[in-house]
Amino acid sequence: MNAQRFRLTSLVPLICVAALAGFTWWLLQAVQPHEKEAAPRPLTHTPDYFADNFSVSELDQSGATQYRLTATHLTHYEDDDDGELTMPAVRAFQPGKPIVTATGERGKVNADASIVDLYDNAHILRAAGEGDPDMQADSEHFRVLVNDDVIQTEKPVKLRRGQSVMTASSGMNYNNVTRVIQLHGNVRGAIAPADSGGSS
Structure with missing residues (x-):
């Protein structure tokens, strides 16, 4: 035992x-x-979410709206984090200065909304200000560089400022801070006497 x-x-x-x-x-x-578990799926250029009546705003240090991007529809893609826009509009607000609006029939925005491309009947409209007539630019494409407060195009552009009309064959650069417009390529047009003075 x-x-x-x-x-x-x-x-x-x-x-x-x-x-x-x-x-x-x-x-x-x-x-x-x-070992039998599947490897992570590689990202592809496929939509991963959608949004209707899309709107995003960038505020300045005081909390006032500095930029606002709107669109009737947004399609976001998972691989590059870009978004495709339908009827986009970008509005720039500066205290004491006219509002600038850039629009297109379609567009594209990058991940942090710092670059917005506007295509098809793209327009820039700056409202009239003190002693400064309204300004409109038309082109096939405009690129809005939000952080630099610049709008540019490499395409032919038609510019109207008050009664003056000009065209440029190789694009335009518009600085919304300095209000300076640069036209590139073959530039033609007529400047009305009433628009010959003042800032651009």
């Missing part, structure tokens, strides 16, 4: 070690990734 009890007691440490080894093996299997 004592011999049988001795054999059983001597097996207890062996059973504990075997149980510990089994538990360790199970824990390793549970923690390690399984």
Whole structure:
């Protein structure tokens, strides 16, 4: 009887070690990734979400709206984080200065909304200000650089400022801070006497 009890007691440490080894093996299997699990799916240029009547605003340090981007529809893509826009409009607000609005029939916005491209019947409209007539520019494409407060195009552009009309064959650069317009390429037009003075 004592011999049988001795054999059983001597097996207890062996059973504990075997149980510990089994538990360790199970824990390793549970923690390690399984080879049969599928690798993460590569991102593709497919829509991952949509938005209707889309609107996003950028505020200045005082909390006032500095830029506002709106569109009737946004389609966002997972691979490049860009968004395609339908009927986009970008509005720039500066204290004491006329509002500038850039529109197109379609557009594209990057991930942080710092670059907005406007296509198809793209327009820029700057409202009239103190002693400054309204200004409108028309082109196939405008790129709005939000952080630089600049609107530019590499396409032919037609510019109207008050009664003056000009065209440029190779694009335009408009700085909304300095209000300076640069026309590129072959530039033609007529400047009305009433518009010959004042800022651009």
